[in-house]
Amino acid sequence: MDAQQIRQFNHNLLKWFYQKGRHLPWRETNNPYYIWISEVMLQQTQVNTVIPYFNQFISRFPTPDVLADAPEQEVLKCWEGLGYYSRARNLQSGVREVVEKYNGQLPDNKEELLSIHGIGPYTAAALLSMAFSQPEPAIDGNLMRVLSRVFLIDDDISKQKTRKKFEQLASELIAETDPSAFNQSLMDLGAMICRPKKTDCEQCPVNEFCLAYDEGAQLEYPVKSGKSKPRTLNYAVLLITDKQGRYLIEQRPEKGLLAGMWQFPMVALDEYEDQHQRASYIQTRYGANVIPVSEPFSYTHRFSHLIWNLSLLEGWQLDQIGLRERQKWVPFTELNNYPFPVAHQKVIEWIKKNRQNHT
DNA sequence: AAGACGGGGCG
């Protein structure tokens, strides 16, 4: 595109955005802290999922100071069900950094933003453009999908090098007048018109520039290498109660999958030769004999990179076994004070439905 | 350069 075409491209795009762009809670504000929260929540997560979480989050943690001072467990509780929980932990540690090093004000330059844990190249650019009006293109999946179609770019977008290529291209396109609107318009275009499968090219404000549209090859773009298949793991989930009817729950490790979240004890089934060996392990570790729940309950929980097959066992702790680190006895009614991953919320639902005596 | 890291929506 020459300079004239770039101007026209921008004009069409922004005009469409001002007329048809989405009105979203985090677009009602110029508060960099709120924009930051929204950008983190929106990583790999769709807008409609984020909206209620965003509203609740800023109401509970209205300023960086409040979030910095909050217990991590409360932050995770507000993130419960949103997934990628390290985002929440990184956001809080990032906010603490901002409170200490920058007096609670988000820095307005790329180097310092990138130094903050949880802020990568996308979020830094989004903040620079949307909170500080700087002409930084925010390279995300939407932008790469749109531009790969417009310019017929067939590089694999899961490669790092390709991201740099789009960064170069987009920085030539972005206008200084309203960089925030430039980035947001490409996001809205990607979400509303230039969608992955269901494209709506007739309504596209820049279809006259789109080489893929010209060739009818929209669905061939972007090019993305396939992901490996998820592994399957089999677990027993243990519903262990004590004399008072409280449930035994455990907090997961500080790192790795679902870090810091709570769950009912899980026993990896594939590590035992037979049921007897497994039962003896459970007896030793938890002081309980467990059997499948009366209405057998097995279910599958699917992550992007692995699959859990879970089956629910129940038992009563007869032998007193000392409570280990990160374990707790909790009455049913207090389970909702702890952040549980969705895989275990399904167990709580099961209890609600199948047991009378949860007072 | 690859994997790990969640959960929901949609055809």
Next chain:
DNA sequence: CGCCCAGTCTT
């Protein structure tokens, strides 16, 4: 059931 989503961190 497979793909996708306003990515980042770790290895």
